[in-house]
Amino acid sequence: MVANLVLLALPLLATYLAATLWHRRFRQWANFPQLKPSLLWGHLQVIHEYTLRAKPKIHIDAVFAQIAKDLGSPPLMYLDLRPVSYPMVVINSHEIAEQVSRVSKLFPWRTPKSPTMWDLVRVIGPESILLRQSEDWKQLRKRFNPGFAPQHLMTLLGCICDKTMIFVDQLERYARSGREFPLNKLTINLTFDIIGAITMDVDFDAQQSESSGQGEFIKLYDRLLNMYGTEDSRFPWWMYPRREWRRYKLSKQIDRRLEDMIRQKHAEQQQQQQQRKQQQEGGEAGKGKPRDILSLSLQGSSELSRELLAETRDQLKTFLFAGHDTTGILLAWLFYELSRSPHVLKAVRGELDAVFGPDPDPGAVREKLMAPNGEELINKMPYINSVIKEVLRLRPPAGTARMAPPGTGFTVRTPDGQSFCLDGAIIYNCATIIQRDGTVYGDTADDFVPERWLGDKSIGSADAEQNEAAGRKFPPGAWRPFERGPRNCIGQDLATIEARVIVALVARRYDFVKVGLGELDLEEAGRPILDEKGQYKTKPELYNTQQVTAKPVDGMMMKVRRLA
Numbered sequence: 001m002v003a004n005l006v007l008l009a010l011p012l013l014a015t016y017l018a019a020t021l022w023h024r025r026f027r028q029w030a031n032f033p034q035l036k037p038s039l040l041w042g043h044l045q046v047i048h049e050y051t052l053r054a055k056p057k058i059h060i061d062a063v064f065a066q067i068a069k070d071l072g073s074p075p076l077m078y079l080d081l082r083p084v085s086y087p088m089v090v091i092n093s094h095e096i097a098e099q100v101s102r103v104s105k106l107f108p109w110r111t112p113k114s115p116t117m118w119d120l121v122r123v124i125g126p127e128s129i130l131l132r133q134s135e136d137w138k139q140l141r142k143r144f145n146p147g148f149a150p151q152h153l154m155t156l157l158g159c160i161c162d163k164t165m166i167f168v169d170q171l172e173r174y175a176r177s178g179r180e181f182p183l184n185k186l187t188i189n190l191t192f193d194i195i196g197a198i199t200m201d202v203d204f205d206a207q208q209s210e211s212s213g214q215g216e217f218i219k220l221y222d223r224l225l226n227m228y229g230t231e232d233s234r235f236p237w238w239m240y241p242r243r244e245w246r247r248y249k250l251s252k253q254i255d256r257r258l259e260d261m262i263r264q265k266h267a268e269q270q271q272q273q274q275q276r277k278q279q280q281e282g283g284e285a286g287k288g289k290p291r292d293i294l295s296l297s298l299q300g301s302s303e304l305s306r307e308l309l310a311e312t313r314d315q316l317k318t319f320l321f322a323g324h325d326t327t328g329i330l331l332a333w334l335f336y337e338l339s340r341s342p343h344v345l346k347a348v349r350g351e352l353d354a355v356f357g358p359d360p361d362p363g364a365v366r367e368k369l370m371a372p373n374g375e376e377l378i379n380k381m382p383y384i385n386s387v388i389k390e391v392l393r394l395r396p397p398a399g400t401a402r403m404a405p406p407g408t409g410f411t412v413r414t415p416d417g418q419s420f421c422l423d424g425a426i427i428y429n430c431a432t433i434i435q436r437d438g439t440v441y442g443d444t445a446d447d448f449v450p451e452r453w454l455g456d457k458s459i460g461s462a463d464a465e466q467n468e469a470a471g472r473k474f475p476p477g478a479w480r481p482f483e484r485g486p487r488n489c490i491g492q493d494l495a496t497i498e499a500r501v502i503v504a505l506v507a508r509r510y511d512f513v514k515v516g517l518g519e520l521d522l523e524e525a526g527r528p529i530l531d532e533k534g535q536y537k538t539k540p541e542l543y544n545t546q547q548v549t550a551k552p553v554d555g556m557m558m559k560v561r562r563l564a
């Protein structure tokens with residue numbers, strides 16, 4: 001009898017499961033623009049096929065861009081990643097990206113982060129500001145904001161200059177030896193040293209070569225990040241438990257080292273606080289409150305509880321990571337674009353001559369920046385600002401992924417008035433696609449044209465009149481390398497100040513020459529060939545790969561020449 005019932009139930013169960021699968025694959029998201037899904041694999045198979053046709057190790061954004069093109073450039077598109085991940089909606093239009101990033105009645109602190117952000121937990125820690133939501137996040141952001149106030153950032157010029165002088169020494173050595181080197185590694189080490197000094201007043205020695213004692217911390221950190229650049233990194237942890245276990249072990253080693261540093265700094269700060277108190281009691285004017293991330297996180301607590309230690313450790317991990325990797329990538333692409341755009345390089349050098357005088361010596365520029373009016377000089381570089389903006393438009397290193405929980409009814413509207421409910425899907429604002437939108441940037445959407453930003457002093461207002469007054473030429477949401485809305489990048493001003501200082505010290509002293517991917521195509525006499533857009537023609541195109549963020553696939557192999 002029981003056996004008969006089971007025999008009867010089995011086909012019913014199979015029919016139910018098949019109907020559910022069919023519904024989820026072909027009906028549930030059917031109104032979204034998408035490629036044809038397969039019953040078993042959704043869009044995984046077709047994404048895999050696109051990846052095979054693309055360049056080796058190319059960043060997934062490039063695959064998405066090709067899919068969007070083949071679908072006729074819809075403002076959003078659906079990708080069914082089940083059973084490996086959640087369904088995903090890729091946002092290709094700046095109008096929709098704005099609806100995702102701004103506050104709404106539904107989400108007063110902005111659409112929640114996607115659970116896939118937790119893939120990064122070994123790098124940034126579970127308490128990271130990047131992972132926090134709602135009020136909890138707001139309190140943290142409030143605590144760290146003073147560390148990024150414009151006046152405070154200007155006090156960091158000395159530190160940025162000092163670390164850049166070490167970078168200059170390294171370039172000098174490569175110029176003398178004529179050897180090629182991965183520029184991205186050098187810029188990332190430089191920005192790591194800067195962020196280490198700024199966030200916790202520690203010299204990580206990232207710019208020392210391994211043989212001459214590069215810090216142990218950096219080596220561990222490097223090993224951990226390298227584990228995010230492998231082919232399997234696109235897949236979730238449960239598919240590769242051994243990989244996850246190795247990441248976990250490395251992250252624990254990093255945690256222990258950071259915790260030791262925090263304990264030591266906490267003890268030092270207690271002493272300093274005591275001294276400040278005594279000075280104040282004695283009527284002496286003490287120094288202002290420190291605004292580095294470590295001090296802001298400890299908030300003067302006299303006791304370093306386990307919770308405070310863990311919380312501070314994870315914020316430091318986050319700021320160390322978010323504060324160096326992206327800025328290093330920006331610099332690598334920036335020097336590459338300068339190396340193949342002679343008119344841009346000339347304009348950059350002309351602007352530096354006008355601001356700092358004719359002496360290109362990095363030491364002389366440093367002195368000018370450290371003088372009392374150094375701050376003013378940093379703000380007198382509109383052309384270099386445009387170059388930075390344009391590099392970040394074409395090569396955004398990071399993006400954002402959100403998710404509205406199922407049942408919340410989070411709906412966006414396309415420019416032509418269609419509505420789409422995005423509940424339960426990863427919502428990916430794809431800056432790579434949005435920032436190359438031909439309807440916004442015209443025929444030159446894929447070209448490097450810094451001049452398009454000249455005269456644009458806007459800083460993100462959506463108000464049409466204010467835009468006009470600020471000389472805005474493009475809709476505000478169409479440029480979003482730092483994302484927008486309340487959860488935008490807290491370090492964006494710091495990143496662009498760093499970039500300006502480094503360009504100021506380096507761009508007139510050295511010529512960069514790409515080797516390998518993206519190197520210049522030379523005519524018979526060995527001279528580079530200008531194309532109709534004023535850039536040198538290059539051989540096989542250089543592109544980004546994915547290692548948490550988007551970075552040049554070959555590490556940006558370069559040679560460098562010192563100018564007289």
Ligand code: HEM
Pocket residue numbers: 129130141195318319322323324326327330396397398399400401481482483486487488489490491492494495
């Ligand atoms: C070119 C350089 C940079 C780029 C392109 C960049 C990009 C971004 C983006 C796209 C986000 C949003 C991430 C998300 O929504 O999940 C973000 C957030 C963040 N960034 Fe940056 N970033 C840069 C530099 C920096 C620097 C220098 C720092 C720190 C010193 C920093 C610290 C952070 C932090 C802490 C957040 C999280 C903010 C929050 O959730 O409130 N970033 N960044």
